[in-house]
Amino acid sequence: VLMLCFSVLGIQVxxxxxxxxxxxxxxxxxxxxxxxxxxxxxxxxxxxxxxGETVADYFATFVQREEQLQFxxxxxxxxxxxxxxxxxxxxxxxxxxxxxxxxxxxxxxTHVTLLIIVTQSHLVIQSLFEGMIWFLLPISSVICNDITxxxxxxFFGRTPLIKLSPKKTWEGFIGGFFSTVVFGFIAAYVLSKxxxxxxxxxxxxxxxxxxxxxxxxxxxxxxNYSLPPFLKAVLRQERVSLxxxxxxxxxLSTFASLIGPFGGFFASGFKRxxxxxxxxxxxxxxxxxxxxxxxxxxxxxxxxxxxxxFIRGPNPSKVLQQLLVLQPExxxxxxxxxxxxxxxxxxxxxxxxx
Amino acid sequence: MESESEAxxxxxxxxxxxxxxxxxxxxxxxxxxxxxLNRALSNLSxxxxxxxxxxxxxxxxxxxxxxxIYLGPMVLxxxVMCVQIxxxxxxxxxxxxxxxxxxxxxxxxxxxxxxxxxxxxxxGETVTDYFFTLVQREEPLRIxxxxxxxxxxxxxxxxxxxxxxxxxxxxxxxxxxxxxxTHVTLLIVVTQSHLVIHNLFEGMIWFIVPISCVICNDIMxxxxxxFFGRTPLIKLSPKKTWEGFIGGFFATVVFGxxxxxxMSGxxxxxxxxxxxxxxxxFTVxxxxxxxxxLQEYNIPGVIQSVIGWKTVRMxxxxxxxxxLSTFASLIGPFGGFFASGFKRxxxxxxxxxxxxxxxxxxxxxxxxxxxxxxxxxxxxxFIRGPNPSKLIQQFLTLRPDQQxxxxxxxxxxxxxxxxxxxxxEDE
Numbered sequence: 001v002l003m004l005c006f007s008v009l010g011i012q013v014x015x016x017x018x019x020x021x022x023x024x025x026x027x028x029x030x031x032x033x034x035x036x037x038x039x040x041x042x043x044x045x046x047x048x049x050x051x052g053e054t055v056a057d058y059f060a061t062f063v064q065r066e067e068q069l070q071f072x073x074x075x076x077x078x079x080x081x082x083x084x085x086x087x088x089x090x091x092x093x094x095x096x097x098x099x100x101x102x103x104x105x106x107x108x109x110t111h112v113t114l115l116i117i118v119t120q121s122h123l124v125i126q127s128l129f130e131g132m133i134w135f136l137l138p139i140s141s142v143i144c145n146d147i148t149x150x151x152x153x154x155f156f157g158r159t160p161l162i163k164l165s166p167k168k169t170w171e172g173f174i175g176g177f178f179s180t181v182v183f184g185f186i187a188a189y190v191l192s193k194x195x196x197x198x199x200x201x202x203x204x205x206x207x208x209x210x211x212x213x214x215x216x217x218x219x220x221x222x223x224n225y226s227l228p229p230f231l232k233a234v235l236r237q238e239r240v241s242l243x244x245x246x247x248x249x250x251x252l253s254t255f256a257s258l259i260g261p262f263g264g265f266f267a268s269g270f271k272r273x274x275x276x277x278x279x280x281x282x283x284x285x286x287x288x289x290x291x292x293x294x295x296x297x298x299x300x301x302x303x304x305x306x307x308x309x310f311i312r313g314p315n316p317s318k319v320l321q322q323l324l325v326l327q328p329e330x331x332x333x334x335x336x337x338x339x340x341x342x343x344x345x346x347x348x349x350x351x352x353x354x
Numbered sequence: 355m356e357s358e359s360e361a362x363x364x365x366x367x368x369x370x371x372x373x374x375x376x377x378x379x380x381x382x383x384x385x386x387x388x389x390x391l392n393r394a395l396s397n398l399s400x401x402x403x404x405x406x407x408x409x410x411x412x413x414x415x416x417x418x419x420x421x422x423i424y425l426g427p428m429v430l431x432x433x434v435m436c437v438q439i440x441x442x443x444x445x446x447x448x449x450x451x452x453x454x455x456x457x458x459x460x461x462x463x464x465x466x467x468x469x470x471x472x473x474x475x476x477x478g479e480t481v482t483d484y485f486f487t488l489v490q491r492e493e494p495l496r497i498x499x500x501x502x503x504x505x506x507x508x509x510x511x512x513x514x515x516x517x518x519x520x521x522x523x524x525x526x527x528x529x530x531x532x533x534x535x536t537h538v539t540l541l542i543v544v545t546q547s548h549l550v551i552h553n554l555f556e557g558m559i560w561f562i563v564p565i566s567c568v569i570c571n572d573i574m575x576x577x578x579x580x581f582f583g584r585t586p587l588i589k590l591s592p593k594k595t596w597e598g599f600i601g602g603f604f605a606t607v608v609f610g611x612x613x614x615x616x617m618s619g620x621x622x623x624x625x626x627x628x629x630x631x632x633x634x635x636f637t638v639x640x641x642x643x644x645x646x647x648l649q650e651y652n653i654p655g656v657i658q659s660v661i662g663w664k665t666v667r668m669x670x671x672x673x674x675x676x677x678l679s680t681f682a683s684l685i686g687p688f689g690g691f692f693a694s695g696f697k698r699x700x701x702x703x704x705x706x707x708x709x710x711x712x713x714x715x716x717x718x719x720x721x722x723x724x725x726x727x728x729x730x731x732x733x734x735x736f737i738r739g740p741n742p743s744k745l746i747q748q749f750l751t752l753r754p755d756q757q758x759x760x761x762x763x764x765x766x767x768x769x770x771x772x773x774x775x776x777x778x779e780d781e
Contacts, residue, residue, distance in 0.1 A: 077731045085728075088724075095695045104695070104700075108535070115541065259511060298514075338764070
């Protein structure tokens with residue numbers, strides 16, 4: 001799991017580097033050495049801010065033990081903001097009269113790049129912590145869609161899809177859509193069996209490592225579904241046992257097939273606008289890292305939003321952590337409210353009046 | 355490499371077109387002073403006339419500020435929203451002017467659409483937190499708030515797809531520029547205004563004191579610079595001077611101390627704004643927290659000899675106000691320099707002509723925007739604890755076994771602290 005986090009981080013850094021380099025080339029701003037430093041500095045600040053927020057949530061027990069970490073966490077926002085401000089002031093002080101406009105462009109370029117890349121990678125890591133399946137399945141769906149759309153287009157392609165990317169065709173698009181849904185369905189079935197993929201990643205302080213062990217939630221337990229009549233006739237089965245997660249996987253695959261390509265078009269338009277063929281030459285035959293990941297980035301946000309809206313409840317340890325910080329009167333109030341609620345729901349036996 | 359030479363060719367085109375636009379500076383904004391003022395001041399020399407115009411408008415704006423404070427939090431929120439829209443409009447218009455992209459009507463629509471989406475997202479998050487009880491009652495609101503992130507994201511996606519579909523071969527680069535411009539503007543303007551509203555909900559004093567400090571710093575620095583100014587501060591803004599900067603700093607700190615002393619006395623400024631669902635309106639009624647209760651402080655020896663007092667009674671909030679004023683005086687001007695550099699870079703004199711003598715709304719608020727973020731960060735780091743009603747809300751959505759677990763932990767915690775007497779079974 002740690003390896004995955006590092007890989008995501010590495011990819012993020014490389015993507016950032018590629019896009020910034022394009023910016024430099026477009027604006028011929030090689031001779032503003034300050035700006036290179038500043039861009040990387042801002043990348044560091046934003047990453048620090050985001051990872052600090054995540055670390056505070058998930059490593060709550062670990063953090064509470066170490067004194068310095070606790071200090072860093074409590075004033076985390078303030079420290080991140082101070083760091084950002086320092087970068088901002090350096091930018092203002094570095095404004096040279098001749099290159100004003102260029103510098104502002106690069107400033108904006110850096111910020112938009114950060115917005116796109118760092119937030120996406122951060123959301124990917126958050127989805128990862130929900131369970132590795134939430135990380136693996138979306139990414140493989142996008143990759144599958146890429147490949148199958150290419151294959152379908154190669155063999156059957158006839159009607160072009162959009163002026164922007166002449167190589168894409170409607171046949172590729174639709175064929176890719178169906179095969180990705182099927183692929184997602186099957187992959188979800190296979191992966192849902194393993195606790196390793198399905199459980200939220202937790203950090204166990206006793207073992208000092210990441211643990212993915214849990215009681216699989218309802219999503220990942222086989223359930224019987226009665227098939228709607230027309231499918232019944234086709235498959236000649238009354239019921240089928242599925243993981244509920246597979247239904248979600250259909251949604252994820254649909255998104256990957258329909259909206260993922262838009263990310264690709266966006267990147268193609270970007271390349272067309274700035275007259276570059278590929279983002280960089282890191283992977284032979286495929287161009288740079290960014291080329292591979294352009295479709296992914298909307299996917300990461302979608303998965304995160306999906307989880308937040310439909311799946312995840314709030315994190316219990318975070319709620320507890322916040323409870324313990326409140327003032328005693330508030331705690332008592334909440335305690336009383338909770339007690340009433342739990343008794344109503346029958347979870348608690350009514351106790352004697354406190 | 356082929357791509358590099360292509361880039362170079364296009365790069366030259368880019369810098370060529372830029373130098374062309376640089377050589378033809380954008381039209382300087384005309385002087386818009388209303389007729390009335392013009393006639394009244396016609397007999398003064400031009401320098402003093404300008405001074406008077408600025409002065410009168412400043413007083414008018416300050417009076418307006420007082421009026422809206424008086425009208426209460428709801429009006430304040432609406433005003434912040436309007437200011438945000440106007441700032442956004444001004445910056446986007448500059449973008450259009452710079453890039454001559456009037457003939458891309460799609461893009462105007464898209465920019466406003468994105469503004470709407472981002473606002474919807476932010477206000478939805480705030481509304482869910484603060485209007486929790488109201489939202490739970492109304493069925494449609496509940497659905498909206500539960501799927502809020504999903505709905506906002508879908509709306510944004512639609513805008514994104516429209517952008518991709520609207521890419522026209524000839525204008526690619528321009529369209530990407532405008533896309534980037536819109537997003538950076540949204541980032542700056544909308545997040546700031548959202549944080550301002552957050553601060554407001556903490557208590558109107560957290561809204562009023564920072565903004566007044568920035569305004570005071572602006573005015574004081576100008577005054578000090580006007581009367582004593584000699585050493586220029588930065589090449590970017592030749593009118594700013596070190597004397598103005600330092601004088602403004604001290605004046606603002608003193609002003610902040612006095613203002614917070616006055617305001618801490620009144621409940622309506624000090625209490626968090628809450629929505630009372632019985633009366634269906636905002637109330638600012640509460641028991642003032644520790645911050646706003648007079649406490650005795652021992653004056654350190656060095657000041658003791660100067661002032662001749664042993665102890666002084668202050669609100670703890672006044673100590674925070676020193677931090678706020680310091681930030682306003684030191685970093686606020688950087689926001690102003692940033693805006694000046696921006697104006698210099700794009701060869702415009704003012705953002706717009708909304709306020710005579712002062713330029714557009716953005717001119718007045720350029721120093722504010724870093725301030726809003728700072729206040730929010732400050733509150734989050736040093737003052738505010740988590741919101742109890744939000745916690746209850748989160749708690750109720752947890753699974754029953756998690757709820758029980760938390761309940762037990764809380765119970766043992768409270769018993770430890772002696773707030774609860776140990777009860778009987780609760781397994």
